[in-house]
Amino acid sequence: MTVEQPHAAHGEEYGHGHGSPFIQHHYDDAKHQFDSGKLGIWIFLAQEVLFFSALFVAYILYRHHHPEIYSYAHKYLDVKMGAINTAVLIFSSLTAAWAVRCAQLNQKRGLILCLSLTIACACTFLVVKYFEYSHKVHEHILFGRYFDPCVSSGGNHLLTRNNECPGSKTTVEWDKEKAVATAGCFADIAIDQDPRMEGVQASCSVAEITGAWEEKVSADGKKTKTFVEKSRKAITTQCPEEHFGHEASGETGHAKASYPCWEVTAQPAVCRPGWFYSWTCSGPVCLEESGSGGPFASQSACQEARSADAAKLKTQGTIAMSECLPGGASGVLVNYNDHYERGESIRIEADCKAPPAATETGDSFAEREQQLQLGKKAIAPAHKLTTHEAHELEAAGPPPEHTNMFFTIYFAMTGLHGVHVLFGVFVFIWLLIRATKGHFTSDYFGPVDFAALYWHIVDLIWIFLFPLLYLIH
Amino acid sequence: MATSTAQHKPSSGPVFPDGPVNEPNYLRINDGKPLWERIKGWLFTLDHKRIGMMYLFGILGSLIVGGAFALLVRTELWAPGKTIVTQDTYNQFFTLHGAVMIFLVIIPGIPAALGNIMMPIQLGAPDVAFPKLNLASFYLWCSGAILLVIAIPFGGLDTGWTLYTPYSLESKTPVLIATSGVFLLGFSSIFTGINFLVTIHKFRPQGMGWFQMPLNIWAIYATAIMQVLATPVLGITVLLLAVERFAHIGIFDPTLGGDPVLFQHFFWFYSHPAVYIMIIPAMGVISELISTFSRKPLFGYRFVAYSSVSLALLSFLVWGHHMFVSGQSRLANMVFSALTFTVGIPSAIKVFNWVATLYKGDIRLKTPMLYALSFLLLFTIGGLTGLFLGILSVDVHLHDTYFVVAHFHYVMMGSTLVAFMGALHYWWPKFTGRMYPEQLGKICAAGVFFGFNLTFIPQFIMGSRGMPRRYWDYDPQYQIYHQLSTIGAFVLGISLLVTVIYLFASLKNGKIAPRNPWGGSSLEWQAPTPPPLYNFEKPPLIHELYNYDDLVEVSEDLWERRAPLDVEPSEVPGHAPEPAKPVAAHPAAAEAAPPPTEEPKPATAVEPPSKEPTETKDGDK
């Protein structure tokens, strides 16, 4: 091995076998520098292993003590995307190792190609990860206190705490003791399969009844108001998004309601007594007289008043909706089977029927739902469930307590890993720039080798994360 | 130069550039250049000595800040109830005292400051393995220090330096800023560890095998192992804490399903090895001091070397002893308690070896030796009281009392800081070129010893009588102990402050230091005082470790080597210098004559052989 003179000229030519100008002064020669760097990077990788170890400890601890959370929650993860990411990372590991080989053999073009492929794969990984994360953000499948899924792990709709799910705008106040909603408004009907709510019915129909209030004087002089129906229409449409929020004045010149307009939406769906029937109406009555402000100055004042009215609700009562209209709220406290007045021209009637007994249909899922709904905590299925059916059943229901912890660990581990991938991208871009300038030769390829080692550790960690997070069953 | 490099085996042994003997020392390299050049020479230096100096300034500054907080704590505790501040402010004082002292002073203290300056020279290397990484470590330390200090005007920190959840999740103080600082400080420590490990593996010169290394370097090696394996866990712990505070991920929050005791496991997995990161370099220094100032080889060299590394490895097994009363299970308690007993063994081995070194030694009571002797007593007390705390039944009573406070101050301050002071005084002449004032040094060493014991012995007593730690208010029965402690704290603080002042003053006014004021035998005493850029003007001679036979005290604080450079000291115990053997004039000759197997190889230097005898004396000056 020729020894490089410590103060040799930093010539314009690189890597022509006379020793690289990148050998530093305090090293004997290229091999000394390379060996030192190699030991250094291996020690760094040891500390990277320890850096991730705490997260693995948390994972193992939680999985050991709460396997039901893992078996439920992992279904939220898309195995296909995870597998693609795994394959991409493995391929990028191959190209990184090949890049080292090219650098060692002075194959500049091969080196540039391999480095570029590695960067491309890393970026692919990050893009796939972006899609995964954004989907979860969209569905509120997040960590810690923000875990508020709009769908169950089986893909079914869920009415959850905030119901801040796509297509719904809701503010609901909850009785924390009983875990029931006590007041609030819903924007649209969610198909709620929360089995804790008793008396779940299988189908409802909502009708919009147009009519008018007429006053009648009875024989003994009492005045009563009765609603006279003029027409009836079944409601199935859904309130389009643009009806929510501010809108420009319409042809009448009046400003429309600042918070959602009324539009009746209903779906033959599960609805329950004492619960909120989420719907909105739209129509001329939504319009607010410009500057008039209405009976309520703001939506929250309206909602407050409405909550106060909640006490007045009985199973067969009514509530005046007109009080809520101007600037009004998105929904109204409803007891199904009630008739409500809305202004003086529209009335919503909801009528729900009991579902057929699930055993008649042979649908074990519905049967379980019904049993839970009827307050039976113990599940006695009509037939012995296969493991697969049991999993599916479990997946369809609401999440077990503290399912948010799975996602805390998921986001912590994949997030930290993703940050390391990002750093790797920057490092490899720097290497690529240096490679195009011809810095790396058979005498000096340390940076390529060491960065590739870092990259392999990143791949290695993902090799463990993939089955641990995505492939639980 | 070409011939000497050809003698080196390529994979070990550093290369020394052909600097003239009159090369300027590392402090004076940019003399005469414009101010900005001189500043850049410090800010962008790659020289380990300059980096170490900058660390030293930062660390001494942090010592003053942490010490100020300590004095505030002690002043508040002069009387029960409010003395100078409210409870919330008091919480901030002890938290910041702990955080500043631990993360900014004690953990980096000996390795980062003195290790950076002296270790490569002691190893015979021109620099550390990764000088740019070294500079990066320093700037990480600075950033971490700035963040930690910036937290103070933004509300401080009142969680205790241990940052236990769930309070640290709810505290209104800027925990996020402080934990970011701790995160950066952690990486500073990790990179320093990587650097030192590779330097010790790859930059030992020919002739210095593993068991010819000074024990200080063994200690730094053991410390670096712990820094690399344990500190990342601190990093992830504070990262999770910060993310939990910021985004409520719930990993430590029981209302969201998390586990607050998990934080304690994570935290102590690092923080227990951390206390060994603090003490092992101190032990390494003490080995050097005791040997040099007893003029005797260190007793049981291999035992001390092995005990350093085994202590580093055992330190990973005992973290649960900080959690005996945190709800840890009985099984874990028993396992950790038993392992804690084993971890005292290597330390005890060292103490025995040091004392055995002193026996029949030619003891010189210079300031560094006074600190070393203080260390022996204070570390013994600290170590033994640690064993008391390791006993489960006793710890139930003593946990979170002043007994624990006194124990860890004995090991962290009475041992590590005292060793740091000793090392600082020992190597001060070498890396500044000035002698500190010896009389004042002795007085301050006595002041530190006396003040320290006055501060902390009352704390042992009141702790065993039940005084809890971190309390702002207390029963009047403890007041006398608190008052004695406070007086001692001020004596200690003043002594340390005077020490720092006279050290800085000596930079201007101190006597010019010779190459070897203490008669030390390790390689750094062969380097010029202060050393030039690559540490040695000619490659140092590797010979028997801790052999003082050939060092003669020419006058007070001036020692010289009597034997010629290329002859083993043991070969000329009392004789006049002999003509040198014709050694290493030719690469072929050197390789043709295999060196004797018992001794380390003779000079790797190339000197004109004819002029050997006369040049030896001058060469040593």
Added chain:
Amino acid sequence: MATTTHDAHDDHDDHGLAHTASVRVLLATGGSLLFLTLVTVLATKVDFGANLNLAVAMLIAVIKATLVVLFFMHLKYDKIFHTVVFTSAILAAALFVGFTLMDSSQYQQTNIWNPDAPPAAPYGPRPIVGG
């Protein structure tokens, strides 16, 4: 100065600063890893029982990791000390896991999930939302 590939004795090429991986070894390792990824995904279709599923997945993961470490990271051809460094990190992590698990197992129930009797599904009330 460019050297051509030494296919004949690449696996033992120590002429340069370090061992150069051969194309064959790289491709074989990459191929094996991709194949094992496929295997591990397909293995999820088969149910060995809750605990064995995990064991099988981890076994495959360990085999993949070993391939990466030995061949891509050159550890097979490298100094033994690098293996020591890496292994000690794994051991330290294993220590961490082991002791912590030993402790928490003492006071937390370990639920072995029984597919025939899935646990009830309480869905906790909305936690207290602070600022």
